[in-house]
Amino acid sequence: MRDPDAGRTAARGYDREILRLAVPAFLALVAEPLFLLTDAAVVGHLGTPELAGLGIAAAILQTAVGLCVFLAYGTTAAVARRLGAGDLRGALSLGVDGVWLATAIGAVLTVAGVALTDPLVAAFGVDGEVADHATAYLRIAFLGTAPLLVMLAATGVLRGLQDTRTPLVVAIGGNALNIVLNVALVYGLDLGIAGSALGSVIAQVLSALALVVVVVRGARRHGAPLRPDLPGVRAAARAGVPLIVRTLTLRAALLVTTVAVTTGAAGAGQSKAVATHQLAMTLWNFLAFVLDAIAIAAQAITGRALGAGDVETTRALTRRMVAWGLWSGVVTGIALAALSPLLGPLFTDDPAVPDLLVPVLIIAALGQPIAGVVFVLDGVLIGAGDGGYLAKAGLVVALVYAPITLVAAVWWGAGLLAVWVLFSGLFMGGRLLTLWVRARGEAWMVTGATPAP
Template identity: 30%
Template structure:
């Protein structure tokens, strides 16, 4: 092989899409313009995502002091509520973030020539020129100088969120007992009444949760993750304050915890709606601008995705990657696409190892915070090593989701997840029957590894929206 052939070989190797993951790896923590943009979006998003689990943990700590039956009852109710909620809320938030970011990126100012050709658009001679979005929608300037953005996807998300929230409430109220029975809480169990009451109460907050998440998706698309953070902190603080008052002072017990949670969710939604009303036009001029077909098409592709949330810190990083990538894809800024994808994935690896070390250090003390029951503590102690060790893989799985959603690659995400789910469920049945509780965690570890492989395969081979990497 001649020198020319060797140089040609290494030149082609350097163009492999897979090598994108190592691009500028020495600058992974550099506070340049891209790094600052990621941090400004990811950190508030991460804190917002952590606020609700922390409030839920405080709920759990209060409930655990009432008794083991109450703790188990609430645990199974929350598991049902969360799994039903994920079917609706995850596609809604992810799709809204991408659509709003794309609409923002493709907006362009109206020129004087366009204004002269369309004089009817100017209702006031003193009104400033209005920006025109890439799809022909107008951003209107208000007489007081405050500009409200015209984002049809935001209105669509709120309408769909309200409908899904009401449907979820009705479903959980009428199906609470059968669902609990499916989870092993039969009619003779002392857990049944407590679990059914708590699940019914929590279901009343579903509309507020779905609407809040739709609003958060809009704010994320606008690259504003601070507003949702403030709203969630206020709402969850109210939850923590109401917990001891309702549970112990008013002696409502577990029902008090459910009421506190529902009140906090509606408070979060009202704050977000108030802030959103000052930024965008919530009511579009006509029904056609509500992009229901676009939402439903992408939503259906994501509804079949199985979601396992084990590291919400990675979600914040994924949100930053998704928002920046959706904007960059809309502008066809391929250089920024590569730089953003490689940076968030590299940060994800570092974050995963940091989480592993932190969880390993806390594993001996965590169980004691929530219960004194020895059996429960034993199961928690068995689980923590798996949770800690798999964090780098879990983090990459979440970040790859954000990367692919930023490319609006929803169909691949859905179809690949179906295949991953089939393989993982097969492993779950085999391993759980042979190794019991440990087998379940091994199967979940296989599931997360397959998710990472699916994300790596799409981007690393330069297919779909990533085909530009092969040029």
């Protein structure tokens, strides 16, 4: 017969473990989107065309960097598994390989991004001032791609080692510097939107250096090699392919959402609709990072538990983290709905944009509980190394969402609100269904230092 006191004691232990990792991760993840929130707040007061331009540039930049989020997620899972198996030196070796891979990918993306800035902006169908501002911001912002990817990989190493405090400290310092530089360069030196991009790049470079120093010190302390191990780098790249596909489907859905908004609002009101969408998506991403804190804990805890061969604890922790995700989504949804009338004026002086923003944020608020569960289950499966399933499920959901949303915008004239209903309901609901079905089974619970291929 099951002892209820033992069950409650175990639950409290799980809660402490989750909170130990999730609280610093929560604060760090809240700090990360402040780079764009700071840019939006500073640039928004330059004018509505500047804010709309930032929205286009942000969508492109977040896609380029977001596709490489496997550098953090895959590294977290791999390092945590080795840690759970008792191989700390091997864990750090994998982490160093991930940092080298990030450096190589970052160099390629920087060159390609700068060269292709004009056609990337043109693909969104904007022109005039909005296109000019998007181009000015993006061409400079692409110079921070390599530092951003190194930050992802180094953060993944530390999370895998169950250290979410160090990324928090670096994130706070980097964002404080970003705020100072944005104000100084945009208004003090009158550099406009280009000054905002430059300030962010400088802050990103210094943040990446700080994280790399911590990883290098740990590697030296435990005798892990610092030189790039080409087989290890190639292995990290191969392991990241399913997560790239998974992330590509997510980014594609976000791009489809932005394109649908610009298409459905063609004409005189396009600038205001795109600016409103930019603010709503920035706030959505902000709350996504908040909810993702438990998913970060899920990656680290799941990887470590499966590496140690503890299937029972993995299942119990998953149930507990899903509950945390659900209630966190309820709280963020209530907060977003309550604050929706106050948020618009913080980012723009155009009175039409806040009026458009409120109903969009109400829709986003209703989707927060779904998002909370989705992010947790996503983190659990990433921590388990179940990238293959995540890639397939992501493709299915994207192939359903994209055509329906584009048809709604192009043929039925769906406006901003309708597009957000489809995003919150169809896209996030589809992700919830596919992840829930997988998590209920056993196929993802592979134990040992290395997940099954």
